[in-house]
Amino acid sequence: MLKLGFKSYIFKKSLWLFHFGGASCNNCDIEILDCLTPRYDVERFGMLLVGSVRHADVLLISGSINQKDKVRLLEIYKQAPKPILVVAIGACSCTGGIFAEGNVFAGPVDKIIPVDAYIPGCPPKPEAILAGIFKLLKKK
Amino acid sequence: MKFDYMSKPTIIPIGPYHPLQAEPELFKLYCDGEIVKDVKWETGYNHRGIEKLSESKTFDQVFFLVERICGICSTSHPFAFANCMEEIVNVEIPDRAKYIRSIIGELERIHSHLLWAGLAGHFLGYNTVFMWVWKYREPVLDLFEIITGNRNSYAMFKIGGVRRDIPNNLVPTIQKNLDALKHKLDLLIGVVMDDPVIHARTKGVGVLTKQDIINFAAVGPTARASGVAIDVRQDDPYAAYPLVNWKVITAEEGDVFAKIAVRLLEMHESVSIIEQCLEGLKKEKEGDIEVKVKNVPEGMGTGRAEAPRGEVFHFVTTDGGYSPVRHKVRAPSYTNISTFKKSCVGQTISDATISLAAVDPCYCCTERMAMVYDYYNKKPILSGKDMIKLSQQKTEELKKKL
Ligand code: SF4
Numbered sequence: 147m148l149k150l151g152f153k154s155y156i157f158k159k160s161l162w163l164f165h166f167g168g169a170s171c172n173n174c175d176i177e178i179l180d181c182l183t184p185r186y187d188v189e190r191f192g193m194l195l196v197g198s199v200r201h202a203d204v205l206l207i208s209g210s211i212n213q214k215d216k217v218r219l220l221e222i223y224k225q226a227p228k229p230i231l232v233v234a235i236g237a238c239s240c241t242g243g244i245f246a247e248g249n250v251f252a253g254p255v256d257k258i259i260p261v262d263a264y265i266p267g268c269p270p271k272p273e274a275i276l277a278g279i280f281k282l283l284k285k286k
Numbered sequence: 287m288k289f290d291y292m293s294k295p296t297i298i299p300i301g302p303y304h305p306l307q308a309e310p311e312l313f314k315l316y317c318d319g320e321i322v323k324d325v326k327w328e329t330g331y332n333h334r335g336i337e338k339l340s341e342s343k344t345f346d347q348v349f350f351l352v353e354r355i356c357g358i359c360s361t362s363h364p365f366a367f368a369n370c371m372e373e374i375v376n377v378e379i380p381d382r383a384k385y386i387r388s389i390i391g392e393l394e395r396i397h398s399h400l401l402w403a404g405l406a407g408h409f410l411g412y413n414t415v416f417m418w419v420w421k422y423r424e425p426v427l428d429l430f431e432i433i434t435g436n437r438n439s440y441a442m443f444k445i446g447g448v449r450r451d452i453p454n455n456l457v458p459t460i461q462k463n464l465d466a467l468k469h470k471l472d473l474l475i476g477v478v479m480d481d482p483v484i485h486a487r488t489k490g491v492g493v494l495t496k497q498d499i500i501n502f503a504a505v506g507p508t509a510r511a512s513g514v515a516i517d518v519r520q521d522d523p524y525a526a527y528p529l530v531n532w533k534v535i536t537a538e539e540g541d542v543f544a545k546i547a548v549r550l551l552e553m554h555e556s557v558s559i560i561e562q563c564l565e566g567l568k569k570e571k572e573g574d575i576e577v578k579v580k581n582v583p584e585g586m587g588t589g590r591a592e593a594p595r596g597e598v599f600h601f602v603t604t605d606g607g608y609s610p611v612r613h614k615v616r617a618p619s620y621t622n623i624s625t626f627k628k629s630c631v632g633q634t635i636s637d638a639t640i641s642l643a644a645v646d647p648c649y650c651c652t653e654r655m656a657m658v659y660d661y662y663n664k665k666p667i668l669s670g671k672d673m674i675k676l677s678q679q680k681t682e683e684l685k686k687k688l
Pocket of ligand 1: 237243269
C-alpha cells in the first residue's frame with residue numbers, strides 16, 4: 147500500500163499521531179502519553195499527538211473495542227487521510243486480551259480495520275512502543 | 287419579552303475522542319453564550335463487562351481481571367477484592383504482607399496524584415507543569431518495576447497475602463528513591479502554591495460545599511477538599527494503616543485549588559506512610575508473606591479500599607466453588623462524576639474543563655456501573671444493533687445541530 151514513492155517519503159519524518167482509546171484499562175493510554183514526556187520524549191523526532199485524526203499520519207489504538215466503540219473506530223478510520231499507519235498497542239487491541247471473552251467485545255482491531263503493526267504487552271513499556279513504531283517506519 | 291435561554295442552548299460536545307481526555311467519554315455542555323447551563327454525559331465507550339467476566343474466572347484469576355478495571359488505580363481494586371475475600375475466608379494476613387500491601391497502595395497514590403497534577407497543569411495551559419510532573423513520576427514507576435517487575439499492573443495481591451516479598455536489602459534503594467522524590471515534591475508544592483496564575487485560575491472555581499458533597503455522596507480527595515474528612519484508611523482500617531502514624535488531609539474551600547492542595551499534601555503523607563512501613567518490614571521475618579488458603583467457603587463479603595480517587599467497594603458472593611457467583615464493583619468516580627452537575631453549572635466554558643478534571647474522573651473505573659443500572663431495569667445495555675443505531679442517530683443529530 148505504501149510503496150508509492152512520494153507517500154513513503156512523507157512517512158520518513160515528523161509523524162503526527164492520533165490516539166484512539168477504546169475500552170481500555172487506561173494503562174496503555176498512559177504509557178502512550180508517557181512517550182511524550184521528558185524521559186522518552188518522542189517529540190524530539192517530530193512526533194506530535196494531534197487532536198484530530200484528519201491531521202494524523204499514524205493512528206494509535208489502545209484498549210479492547212466494544213460494540214459502542216466499533217462504530218466510532220470505523221468513522222474515525224473513514225475520516226483519516228490515507229495512507230495512514232495503524233498501530234495496535236497492548237494486548238487488548240491486538241487480541242482482546244483479558245476482555246476478549248466479555249459480553250460486549252466487538253473483535254480485535256484487525257477484524258475491524260487493517261493494522262500495520264502490533265505492539266503486545268499489558269501494558270507495553272514506552273520503550274516497546276517506540277521500538278514498534280520505529281520498526282514499522284524502517285520497514286516502509 | 288422574556289428570552290428563554292434554555293429553549294435554544296448551544297451544545298458543546300467534549301469527546302468522546304477529545305485530545306483533553308486520555309479516555310473516551312462524551313460530555314455535552316449546554317451553554318448560554320459563554321456560561322454553562324447544564325451538563326450531560328454519556329458513557330459506555332469503555333464498558334467491558336468485567337463483573338460478568340469475573341464470574342467465569344477463578345479467584346486467583348479475578349485478581350488479574352480487577353487489576354485491569356483501571357490502570358491508574360491498578361492496586362486499589364485488587365486491594366478491595368482481597369479485603370473482601372479475606373472477610374469471606376476469615377483469615378488474618380501476616381504483618382509483613384500488610385506492610386507490603388500498604389507500600390504498594392501508597393506508591394500508587396503518589397503516582398496517581400502526580401499523574402493528575404500533570405494533567406491538571408495541561409488543562410490549565412501549563413504544559414511545563416505537565417512535562418515536569420510526569421518526569422518526577424518516572425522514579426515512582428521505577429520503584430514499582432524494582433518491587434513488582436512491572437511499571438503498571440503489579441500482580442502483587444492474592445488471597446491471604448502477597449505474591450512477592452520486598453527483600454530487606456532492597457529497602458535502602460527504595461528509601462533513596464523516596465528521598466529524591468520528597469525533594470521534588472517540595473519543589474512542586476512550592477511552585478504550585480505560589481504561582482499567582484494558578485491561584486487566579488483555580489480559586490473560587492468549581493466550588494463544592496460540604497452539603498453538596500453529602501448530597502452527591504462524593505468520596506476521596508473531592509470530598510476531603512470540601513471539609514468532609516472521609517477516608518477508608520481511617521474509617522475502616524485495613525492492611526498496615528492502623529500500624530503507622532498518618533493523618534487525613536482536608537481543606538475547607540472546596541474549589542479546584544483546595545483539591546490541588548489536598549492531593550499535593552497527601553503525597554507527603556503517603557511518603558511518610560511508606561517510610562514507616564519500610565521500618566516495619568525490617569522488623570518482620572523475610573518470606574513470611576502469606577497464609578495458605580486452601581478453599582473458599584460459601585458466603586458473602588464486602589471489601590473496601592481507599593483508592594487515590596476515593597473509596598473502592600467490592601461485593602462478592604461465593605458458593606463454595608472456584609469462582610464468584612456475583613461480583614459487584616463500585617468505583618469512586620461513579621459518585622464523584624455526578625458532582626459535575628454542581629461544579630460546572632454557572633461556570634464559563636473555559637473553566638468547565640478544569641472543574642471536570644478537578645475530581646480526577648476515571649472512566650474505566652466507572653464503566654461497569656452501566657451494567658448494574660441495567661440489571662435493575664432488566665434491560666441489557668448494549669443489545670447490539672438497536673443500541674448502536676440509537677447512538678448513531680444521536681451522533682447525526684448532534685452533527686446537524688452544530
Ligand atoms: S493491554 Fe493491558 S494495560 Fe493495555 S488497555 Fe488492555 S488491559 Fe490495559
